[in-house]
Amino acid sequence: MRQTGGVLDSFQATAERLRTLNRVMTTKAAIAQTPKELVWTLNKAKLYRYAPMTEAEKRHAIPLLLIFAIMNRPSILDLRPGHSFVEFMLRQGYDVYLLDWGVPGLEDRHMKLDDYAVEYLPRAIRKVKTVSGAEEFSLLGWCIGAILTTIYAAMLPDEGLRNLLLLTAPLDFSNRNGLTFAKWVDERYFDVDKVLEAFGNMPAEMIDYGAKALKPVENYLSSYYKLWDNLDDPRVVESWHAMNTWVTDNIPMAGAAYRQLIVELYRKNKLINNQLVVRGGVVDLSRIRANLLTVIAEGDHITPPCQSATILTKVSSRDKELYRIHGGHIGIMAGSAAARTTWPHIDRWLGARSR
């Protein structure tokens, strides 16, 4: 009798696990839930201001603008309630803004990095200043967002940028042996013009495949095994669900910007060598004077550490810091350890420079 009960319990537990598996594989988690207000739009770009979580007198004077990559949703910065970088920064008293680049359509296929960095970004910053009433601001750029913020900081150094935070910034492409992507997009094997002629923009599926194929076993197998092993642990399941919702919601990349990324950065490494020309002007990194924090993920396979360290020797900033942290490209900001490691370090660094 006891044995029959045990078998029934076992069946019920398995059925429950399968229900959980079905739910997380077929539904989307509620991500990006922190209350925010739309304060500016231009084409597909949207600027949001998050509702403050601290009293006015306890808030930092310098607003913080978050810039994420142009081929992923910025919701990773506000992943889920209780585990959100945005929420954390709001609780520390920052006036937080987020620039969402939106999803480019066929009409945006001619948009270059130039357009993002010195056309859209300055306009969004103007709005941040107007809304916040502050003359100065902080910029946090992550991944391709770090390329855009670096270009902005070099091209418009006198517009009030006080603090520049670069997270896993792909800026230096000189170490070709260390960059798997650089091999894949080598001009001998990859005809970027042919791809863009066929699709206009770089399709989200191709970008997603490129990112996942760097670590195929982890992304296509281990991730699901890890979920299966932890289906009884709601904490792991909800975290996986939120991350999977973000990972599977990809967007295409504007054709001209993608071409620039491949040809001028991956192949010719123009940015770090002060050779990149944006709107007729050379992007001279020595013009960057803002306080600089560069965060490097030691286990980053998308932007290996060698791509982000060189910037410190190129800028004129007196106050600059390199912060290395154990973790991956996304994990350092959205992983379970982020709230104990990366976020508090960013807060300590930025808080001291936002008075």
Add this chain to the structure above:
Amino acid sequence: MSDGQEKGSKAFDPMETFRGMRDAYLDAMAKTMVEAVNTEAYAQATGAMLEGTLAVTAPFREAMEKSLANTLQQLSLPSRQEVAALAERFTNIEMRLDDMDAKLDRIEAILCGEEEGEPLGEGSEDAAASLAEGAVQSPAAAGGPQARRKAVRRRRMRQRSAGNTRK
């Protein structure tokens, strides 16, 4: 069942051994695959596959685009390219509106400064000059101090509250 027996039965979980073997295999496979995708041969193979796919699908894609364009023309409907061109024009108009919004912000800031009895600094003269030239600058570049911005916000709030009262 005693604690000792419970611990013993946990240690006897056959799935744990299977999981250990599976994880060890996946780790080894992961390392091998990372090395494999980081080779010139892999880059060459994926490049050739992509090239082949594009070459094979190109004639079909072109034929479909032509046929679709003809159909849409017959139905007096705009093609995708035409809609995209229209969207580009809308974006340009949006940009111009944003430029005008920036200029209005600065004019408002200057006027509010006058209204509030604040002395107009050198920056405001620069701002006026740049406005006349039609240049787009940030409010900071126009030299508007924080107090002036606050005055603008106060005025806007007054206008909003007046609007709400009217409603």
